[in-house]
Amino acid sequence: MKIIQILTLLFTMSAPVWAQSSQPLLMNIHTAENFTDQQYDKLMQAKQLVELIINSAAFKSRVLNFSYNGTQEFVQNNGMSNQQIYDLLMTGAEMFPQQTASDHFMDFDLVLYKPKWYQSKKVLGYTDQSTNVIHINKSFFNQASVNEIAMNLVHEWVHKMGFDHDFKNTSRRPSSVPYAVGYIVRDLGSM
Numbered sequence: 001m002k003i004i005q006i007l008t009l010l011f012t013m014s015a016p017v018w019a020q021s022s023q024p025l026l027m028n029i030h031t032a033e034n035f036t037d038q039q040y041d042k043l044m045q046a047k048q049l050v051e052l053i054i055n056s057a058a059f060k061s062r063v064l065n066f067s068y069n070g071t072q073e074f075v076q077n078n079g080m081s082n083q084q085i086y087d088l089l090m091t092g093a094e095m096f097p098q099q100t101a102s103d104h105f106m107d108f109d110l111v112l113y114k115p116k117w118y119q120s121k122k123v124l125g126y127t128d129q130s131t132n133v134i135h136i137n138k139s140f141f142n143q144a145s146v147n148e149i150a151m152n153l154v155h156e157w158v159h160k161m162g163f164d165h166d167f168k169n170t171s172r173r174p175s176s177v178p179y180a181v182g183y184i185v186r187d188l189g190s191m
């Protein structure tokens with residue numbers, strides 16, 4: 001009985017004062033490798049921006065109203081409506097590399113890396129379904145504005161949520177969930 005009361009109290013206290021009726025989605029950066037203090041500061045600014053945007057009414061509206069070719073849906077949407085995609089993202093329940101609980105935390109393990117000379121300098125970063133780790137191109141990170149870093153973090157995280165896009169730069173790729181949601185974050189972050 002006592003334990004339940006204490007847990008309830010802790011749970012109540014952990015909710016930020018600005019929380020609305022639904023629980024906010026926050027970022028949890030578990031690890032950040034190869035970051036200097038200055039780069040880590042920039043990462044923290046991007047984290048703040050992501051949390052501000054993703055919990056905003058403007059973000060919700062942009063996701064719910066997103067359309068491709070005159071239809072209100074994302075490309076490669078895994079059979080989900082815009083509302084279902086929004087609701088899923090807000091749970092923070094990653095699918096890869098393994099299914100996590102709806103804990104309202106976006107989980108991140110980050111590594112800054114320098115691409116090899118034969119790899120594209122244009123790649124902002126990458127991840128895959130077998131690992132928690134998201135690689136961010138160091139030269140992109142250094143020259144990017146905070147809202148562009150926020151875009152990149154969200155893009156890679158949306159992959160963890162189970163959404164994919166064309167490998168090649170097709171005309172529909174910008175309307176895939178990782179790209180489109182990333183662009184929404186970038187654009188709202190530039191205002």
Ligand SMILES: [Zn+2]
Pocket residue numbers: 155156159165178
């Ligand atoms: Zn991607």
